[in-house]
Structure formats: C-alpha cells, structure tokens
Amino acid sequence: MIIKKLTIYSFSLNKTLKEYPFNEVGLNVILGERTEEGQETNGVGKTTMVESINYLLGGSCPSDFKGKESISSKDIFIVLQIDKDGRDIYLGRIINQPDKGFILNSNTLNFDINNWVEKEKNDEYKDHINEFIIDINQEEPSFSALREYIIRDEKKGFIDIGLPYRNALYESMYLSYLFGLPYDFEFDISKLKKQQKELNKKLTLINSLKNEIGDLKLKEEKLNKEIRDLDEVVKNVKLTEKLRKDATDYSLSKEKYNKIQNGIFELTHIKKQYEKNINDLEEKTKEIKVLNDIEPFYKQLIGYFPNEIKKNHEQISSFYDFMVESRGKYFRHKIDEINRQISSDTKELNKIEEVLSRKTQAFKNTDIITDFSRINEEKNEKYEELAEIRLKVNLYQEKTEVTVQVNKLKQEVLRLIGIKHDIYTNFQEHISYLEELFNIFVLQTYNETGVLQFELNNSTGINHTTGRIKIHCQIDDEKSHGRLYMKINMFDLTWFINGLRKEGKIHFLIHDGSYSKPDRNASKRLLKYINNELKHLGKGQYFVTVNIDELEEQLFNKFEKEKLIIAKLQRGNDDKDRFFGFRYTN
Structure with a gap:
C-alpha cells in the first residue's frame, strides 16, 4: 500500500x-x-x-x-x-x-x-x-x-x-510479527497455561479439604441418621420423643451459643487492648519527638548540648521507633487474626441462633400440622447441609484425576515448547541478519555499534512467559x-x-x-x-x-x-x- x-x-x-x-x-x-x-x-x-x-x-x-x-x-x-x-x-x-x-x-x-x-x-x-x-x-x-x-x-x-500501558504478551507478538519472526508461540502456550492455572486453583481447594475430609464423612453419616430419625417421627407420629430430643438439642445449642459469645467478648477485649498498646506506643513516640526541641534549648542556654543527655535522648527515641515498628507490626498482625476469628465465630453464632429459634417455636406450638411442617423444614435444611458436604467429599475424590490432568498439561507445554524451539532455531540466520542490519544503522549514524538481541523464553514454569521472544535493544549513552x-x-x-x-x-x-x-x-x-x-x-x-x-x-x-x-x-x-x-x- x-x-x-x-x-x-x-x-x-x-x-x-x-x-x-x-x-x-x-x-x-x-x-x-x-x-x-x-x-x-x-x-x-x-x-x-x-x-x-x-x-x-x-x-x-x-x-x-x-x-x-x-x-x-x-x-x-x-x-x-x-x-x-x-x-x-x-x-x-x-x-x-x-x-x-x-x-x-x-x-x-x-x-x-x-x-x-x-x-x-x-x-x-x-x-x-x-x-x-x-x-x-x-x-x-x-x-x-x-x-x-x-x-x-x-x-x-x-x-x-x-x-x-500495553499488554506484554500482545506487544511481544506485534513486535515479533513486524520483525518477521514467529509471533504466536506464547499465545499458543498461554492457552494451556490458563487451563493449568484453573486446575491448580481446583487442586488447591481440594488439598485444603485434606484435614477435614474425615470429619466431613462422619458428619455426612450423622446427617443421614438424623434425616432417618425425622422420617421415623413423621411416620410413627412420635412428636413427644421429638420434643424431648429438641429439648436436649436446645440445651446443647444454648451452651455452645453462650460459649462462643463469651469467646467473642473475650477476643473483642483483647483486640481493644492491642489497639491501646499501639496508640500508647505512637503517643510515646510523639512525646519523644517533642523533646527534639531540647537540643536548641541547651545550645541557646549554655552554648552546647551535653553528650550524656544527647545520648540518652537518642537511645530513648531509637527504642520507641523500634517498638512502633516491631511490636506495632506484631499487634496489628494479632488484631487481623482476631478479626478473622470474630468473623468466623459470628457466622457460627448466627447458625446456632437459627437452630435455637426453631426449637423455641417447637416448644410454643400446639398445632400438630405445624409440627409436621416444622419437621419437614428441618429435614430440608439437613438435606441442604448434606448436599454441601457431599459436594466437598466428591470434589476431594477428584484429586487424582485433576492431578493427572495437570501433569498432562505440563507434558503438553514441554512438548509444545520443544517444537517452538526447533522452529525458532531455524530463524537464527534471519535473527543474525536483523542484528547486523540494526548495527549498520548505528554505524552509519554514530560510527559505533549497538545491540539488538532476540531470545526465546523456554522456561516452562506456570508463571513464566513461556514462548515469548524477548527483544533487547541498546546503544551507547x-x-x-x-x-x-x-x-x-x-x-x-x-x-x-x-x-x-x-x-x-x-x-x-x-x-x-x-x-x-x-x-x-x-x-x-x-x-x-x-x-x-x-x-x-x-x-x-x-x-x-x-x-x-x-x-x-x-x-x-x-x-x-x-x-x-x-x-x-x-x-x-x-x-x-x-x-x-x-x-x-x-
């Protein structure tokens, strides 16, 4: 054109x-x-x-x-x-x-x-x-x-x-294309890397279940038994027995509720104490810094700043700076941990509160139809909880298959970069020509040589820019x-x-x-x-x-x-x- x-x-x-x-x-x-x-x-x-x-x-x-x-x-x-x-x-x-x-x-x-x-x-x-x-x-x-x-x-x-502000992958593609080099290596491999990253996320989630999978299976069996018991109550109209069980559950739930609530109160108190410690340290540091004015005071009064006072002032100032940096960082870390624990406990508390509310309704109610309706609601909730547990259990059972898929993708990346490397090797003469052409321009312009280099990244790590042709260009000064x-x-x-x-x-x-x-x-x-x-x-x-x-x-x-x-x-x-x-x- x-x-x-x-x-x-x-x-x-x-x-x-x-x-x-x-x-x-x-x-x-x-x-x-x-x-x-x-x-x-x-x-x-x-x-x-x-x-x-x-x-x-x-x-x-x-x-x-x-x-x-x-x-x-x-x-x-x-x-x-x-x-x-x-x-x-x-x-x-x-x-x-x-x-x-x-x-x-x-x-x-x-x-x-x-x-x-x-x-x-x-x-x-x-x-x-x-x-x-x-x-x-x-x-x-x-x-x-x-x-x-x-x-x-x-x-x-x-x-x-x-x-x-350009996407590095695409910029590398465009420059490689303009230089007449293979430009789609990284793009092809990045598709596999994207699949691998998704599977790695899934694998991380699966591995996070490792320590709780035993408890989940036990809880699954417990929920199945509780659902069977509720079916038995409905089938044989054993409402009195159900109410006795509800009363027992109510007592246990109330005890657990009080324990968690007390724990939240205690954590909140500790958090406030940590916050007070941080504030005290920061206030002390401010007070110490006010003493910075003491040096000009002494110089004005007696013409110099006594070494002992100067040394003592510097040590105290240094100590409190250190305390704000180290202990302050520790206190903030503990506050973050407490906030996470309070958040988790609050969610558990809300669940127990729902259970208590449902049990209270059972004690107040005298309508048999309502009793059956309440039992069905409770059964549905247990089914929902059971479904969540089974989802996690089934997910954990996929671990072997997901690991196999990840390994296959790794092998495919290795195979592909091997092919790309062979193709790239065939461009070595062209690359040498490009480097020589650039140096001709530098020689004509400045009567010196420069550097134009091309390098294929064949590192296959998940976060590496595998397949990217890196370009390095430099002249003196x-x-x-x-x-x-x-x-x-x-x-x-x-x-x-x-x-x-x-x-x-x-x-x-x-x-x-x-x-x-x-x-x-x-x-x-x-x-x-x-x-x-x-x-x-x-x-x-x-x-x-x-x-x-x-x-x-x-x-x-x-x-x-x-x-x-x-x-x-x-x-x-x-x-x-x-x-x-x-x-x-x-």
Whole structure:
C-alpha cells in the first residue's frame, strides 16, 4: 500500500483548502518552524498532519479537532488517496461525524458524498482497513493493533521501543510479527497455561479439604441418621420423643451459643487492648519527638548540648521507633487474626441462633400440622447441609484425576515448547541478519555499534512467559533523550527495511517528533542513508516531522532540491501556510 495524497476539503465553502501529495518512494519530510529557541512545538500542524493520516487509517478522531468552531463551521472532509495493488482508493473522514468512515473506489476524486461507500460505525471502517487495505489475514495481528508501532506518536511513542500501558504478551507478538519472526508461540502456550492455572486453583481447594475430609464423612453419616430419625417421627407420629430430643438439642445449642459469645467478648477485649498498646506506643513516640526541641534549648542556654543527655535522648527515641515498628507490626498482625476469628465465630453464632429459634417455636406450638411442617423444614435444611458436604467429599475424590490432568498439561507445554524451539532455531540466520542490519544503522549514524538481541523464553514454569521472544535493544549513552529517540528510530527502521526486503506488507513508517532532540549531524546521516536505501529498493515511504532549525542548511537545501519536503508549515501569510490553511487552535 502506498500513501499518495492528503486532501482537505470544506463542504460549507465548497472548495479544496489544501492538498499534500507525497513521495511514493523515500523520505517525506513534514517541515515546521519554531517560535523560540528550545521550544518543542510550534502549532503550525506537523503533528496534526500525522494525526489526520492516523485517523484516516482507522485511528481515533484527534482530540484537538473536537469542539473547534473554526473546523466545525467549515464542515471539514479529509481524504487520503492510497494505491492498493496499482489502483486508487480514497479514504475519507468528516470531522463533524467522527463515528463514520467513507470509502471511494474511483480513478478520480469527487466530493459528492453519495458516491462514497459509508461505514456507519467506526469499527466497520477499521475492519475494512484491516481486511482490505493492508490485506492481513485473520491469523495475523490486525493493522489496528500494529498501527501505533507503524505511526509513532510524539507524546508516548518514544519512551522506549515498546509502548506504555500495553499488554506484554500482545506487544511481544506485534513486535515479533513486524520483525518477521514467529509471533504466536506464547499465545499458543498461554492457552494451556490458563487451563493449568484453573486446575491448580481446583487442586488447591481440594488439598485444603485434606484435614477435614474425615470429619466431613462422619458428619455426612450423622446427617443421614438424623434425616432417618425425622422420617421415623413423621411416620410413627412420635412428636413427644421429638420434643424431648429438641429439648436436649436446645440445651446443647444454648451452651455452645453462650460459649462462643463469651469467646467473642473475650477476643473483642483483647483486640481493644492491642489497639491501646499501639496508640500508647505512637503517643510515646510523639512525646519523644517533642523533646527534639531540647537540643536548641541547651545550645541557646549554655552554648552546647551535653553528650550524656544527647545520648540518652537518642537511645530513648531509637527504642520507641523500634517498638512502633516491631511490636506495632506484631499487634496489628494479632488484631487481623482476631478479626478473622470474630468473623468466623459470628457466622457460627448466627447458625446456632437459627437452630435455637426453631426449637423455641417447637416448644410454643400446639398445632400438630405445624409440627409436621416444622419437621419437614428441618429435614430440608439437613438435606441442604448434606448436599454441601457431599459436594466437598466428591470434589476431594477428584484429586487424582485433576492431578493427572495437570501433569498432562505440563507434558503438553514441554512438548509444545520443544517444537517452538526447533522452529525458532531455524530463524537464527534471519535473527543474525536483523542484528547486523540494526548495527549498520548505528554505524552509519554514530560510527559505533549497538545491540539488538532476540531470545526465546523456554522456561516452562506456570508463571513464566513461556514462548515469548524477548527483544533487547541498546546503544551507547542512550539515557540522553536524543540518543534514546535515535535508538527507537533505528529499531523501527530495522523491521521496516527488513520487511521491504522480504516482501512484507507494511510499506510505510511514520515518526512524529523523533528528530527534535537528537544531534543534527546524527539525524542528517541517518535520514540521508535511509532515503538512499529506499530509493535503491524502489519502495517504502518514511514520513518524519522536523523543525527547520533541526536541519543543517546544506541538508535543507538538498531535501528541497530533491523534493523530499512535502509540506512547509509555518505562520504568517494569514495562516494559509498552516496545515488546514487556517488557524483552529489558540
């Protein structure tokens, strides 16, 4: 795909405001000016042009466009002309209708919107870009996923070779894809790891039942007997015997209730004491710190601070700081334990309270029908409790099968990473070529070498990023912003030039603001080299934004002579030399 021209049209004025034809091979320099020395931006429209191209290729509507009366009143329509396999296609966005996208298949551009295919939803427009414009199949990363690596944003794109706030798995996939390396290794293995993690959670739950499984089985048998006894009461109408049993159960439950309640009262008291201890320590520390004023007092009074008093003050202060740190931490830990125990005991207390309430109703009631109804309710509750116990018992019995499944998944991960490693080994020659290509850029730019390394992570631990191709890129003294920006330029140019040489699908690269900080001589050498390389290849477009003072006069004259400067954006001339041909921001 070749980007041929960007057009700005006003529906309200019924005329074309600006046209920017692009070089179909080589450099496309978007040139701006500065108002003051050291100022990073100038507001004439370099970034706006890049954002417009990004918007037309499926990105979001630039925030600067929204709510601007100067743009809204002119009803601006921006159009990108592209060449796809030798035929022209026009992509259009109406700034006042940011949710829509328009496509025109025609030999000539016209502004009758009825002739355009309208995509009513932004997602539909993006899908069209993904599936048709770039021609990436469904198994490959979509263009919308790659777009921010192909069109580097000046605000976030040059912090590092990766982009901020991106999912590490997917970022690794996208960069591997751009470099022509296998990109789905980790994704394939992560599916198995996800299943393994779910089974591990289940296994952890099963193992937590180990110490109580015996009690659960005994309780299961006890509940079965109690249900049989209730059935016997209903069958033989043994209500008197049932009431005697209820009375016994009531006494036992009441005794247990009182015991737990007393325990909660005792725990609450201990908790308050721990809280008081913490408060006392903190208050003491505050009091000690007040004594910090004693040193200037002594110095003012007698001209110095006696060593014995100073030493004693420091020891006391140090002691209480230590006590707040160590004992305070201990007390807080004990408070957390008490809170958990109180919560558990309170739940048990509520259950016993329900039992007591039900038994009390039995003693008060004289209606035989109600008695039978109450017995059935009690039986249903026991069935519910029995179901919970049986669920846990059955779950524990699955331990062997779950362990077998986990082991099978581990073996499958090992088998898969073995296959992936063999595939990766076949790319060693390609990797060496990429490393060499990056070093050619560093040599041309700084007359030194850098580091570009690729490493397959074949560690198979459950939390390891198994299958991820890690990329390490470094040049000397890259902590300086200028060199960091240049490293990222060369990093991107490595996958870009490699893709052009290996018949890749991405034929353009855009860097906005990445030449504002690097040394002018380094920028000159890299830009000249890349332009010559693209001309030699006979394909590929490299778009860069620069300010006029970032180019040497000789280089500026060369670029202008070779028509590499596709836009000169500046103030003056009634703002006609700005990107839109008018000023739209303050």
